[in-house]
Amino acid sequence: MSQRLVNWFKFASPASFYPLAGKMWPWFAAIGTVLAAAGLWISFFVAPTDFQQGEGYRIIFIHVPASWMSMFIYCVMAFWAAIGITFNTRLSGMMSSALAPTGALFAFLSLWTGALWGKPMWGAWWVWDARLTSELILFFLYIGYIALTAAIDDPRRADKAGAIISLVGVVNVPIIYFSVKWWNTLHQGASVSLTKAPSMAATMLWGMLIMALAFWMYSIAIALYRVRAIILERERHTTWVAELPEMQR
Amino acid sequence: MNWGSAGEFFAMGGYGLYVWGSFGVTAAALLIEVVLVRQRFSAVRRSLRRELAADRDTQD
Amino acid sequence: MKPRQKRLAIIVGGLATLGIAATLILNAFQSNLVFFFTPTQVANGEAPKERAFRIGGLVKEGSLQRSDIVARFIVTDTAKEIPVSYQGILPDLFSEGKGVVAQGVLSADGKFTATEVLAKHDENYMPPEAQAAVNKAHEATRTLKQ
Incomplete structure (x- = not known):
């Protein structure tokens, strides 16, 4: 038991996580690429035309996975924030700031693809309904996190401030998820949920799930790559960085 | 197979602009993110190498 | 500092x-x-009186009339109904029996003049053949009940 505990804390140090992240990211990138290729193939060549939206519904294959990832990444950031505040580990703040830009990107893509889907189907690029507005707030929370942590020079203090935003803002995630149930919204309800059978044809569902997995793998790969850069930036004056093989001539 | 020709594929049943606007921007955004992260990593590695080399030169 | x-x-x-x-x-x-009010809520006086608001429901089957550029249809929640008139382009998914959300003002005689009409679709996605099968099944249960 104590042995396992020691091992976990070993990887919580930037010095041992840096090479581990370097070994892991290419695997996630490779799996993500294969899944994306399979997902795109299903999205365009296997999934049938929809009975009411024709070919326009195919936006779902990136809109839903991007929205899921934008919510999920925020939850992971809140998790790292809680770890950072509890155990005072340096790595947790670095993981949070490595995830934030990717989360912001997925929130943006969710809004962008939603606008392109809403215009032809609903008749509007944007409406102020509960689902759309709470997703916009999520995007602003990401931007707020990035701006606040960038404004504070001391990384440890920046991490603390960022952790507060992550933990406070995470209440917005269930609001986004349940908004379509709690209020009258123009946005339709969930097609996929834990409580009922999915209301989609099987091939459509598979396309969407595989694309979601591809986005997930991509997020892990890019966050590991970015955290390596952040570790080097923050630990530049330490001896272990100076002794890294890639720093020798 | 849903498509009779390449033209049909790109037209997306009249929703071409919306579908390709979504997939295109997503692909571009992810690609740009990868480029930016690679640049950030190689920038810090380059400056670190330069610093360490300068240190070694003064020590020698 | x-x-x-x-x-x-x-x-x-x-x-x-x-x-x-x-x-x-x-x-x-x-x-x-509350993004929109249902016809029942409007009948109960829950909708704002002075300003524009949105109503939502289903477009009643057989109620759509187009004259020149004005479209007239009835929004229903199966309990209450509101007649709506709208001048403009209807969205692709607008059709009888489907969901709709309209923004506009309600006149004293209970007629709704819309300035914007949005189609509200459901969360079901399936190929046309599957939808035809679903319709057929509904039809079958309906004839059985009669």
Whole structure:
């Protein structure tokens, strides 16, 4: 038991996580690429035309996975924030700031693809309904996190401030998820949920799930790559960085 | 197979602009993110190498 | 100002701005959390009287009439109905028996003049053949009940 505990804390140090992240990211990138290729193939060549939206519904294959990832990444950031505040580990703040830009990107893509889907189907690029507005707030929370942590020079203090935003803002995630149930919204309800059978044809569902997995793998790969850069930036004056093989001539 | 020709594929049943606007921007955004992260990593590695080399030169 | 105080000011300022922004958004949001009112809610007087609001429901089967550029249809929630007139382009998914949300004003005689009409679709996605099978099954159960 104590042995396992020691091992976990070993990887919580930037010095041992840096090479581990370097070994892991290419695997996630490779799996993500294969899944994306399979997902795109299903999205365009296997999934049938929809009975009411024709070919326009195919936006779902990136809109839903991007929205899921934008919510999920925020939850992971809140998790790292809680770890950072509890155990005072340096790595947790670095993981949070490595995830934030990717989360912001997925929130943006969710809004962008939603606008392109809403215009032809609903008749509007944007409406102020509960689902759309709470997703916009999520995007602003990401931007707020990035701006606040960038404004504070001391990384440890920046991490603390960022952790507060992550933990406070995470209440917005269930609001986004349940908004379509709690209020009258123009946005339709969930097609996929834990409580009922999915209301989609099987091939459509598979396309969407595989694309979601591809986005997930991509997020892990890019966050590991970015955290390596952040570790080097923050630990530049330490001896272990100076002794890294890639720093020798 | 849903498509009779390449033209049909790109037209997306009249929703071409919306579908390709979504997939295109997503692909571009992810690609740009990868480029930016690679640049950030190689920038810090380059400056670190330069610093360490300068240190070694003064020590020698 | 010392750097320490400056940092503190930035953090407090940042959090305050975020808090104010969130309060403003949620406050503006509170009155609009209900995106639309159903015909029953309108009949019960729950909808705002003086300003424009949205109604939502189904387009009643057989109620759509187009004359020149004005479209007239009835929005129903199966309990109450509201006649709507709209001048403009209807969205692709607008059709009888489907969901609709219309923004506009309600006149004293209970007629709704819409300035914007949005189609509300459901969360079901399936190929046309599957939908035809579903319709057939509904038809079969209906004839069985009769």
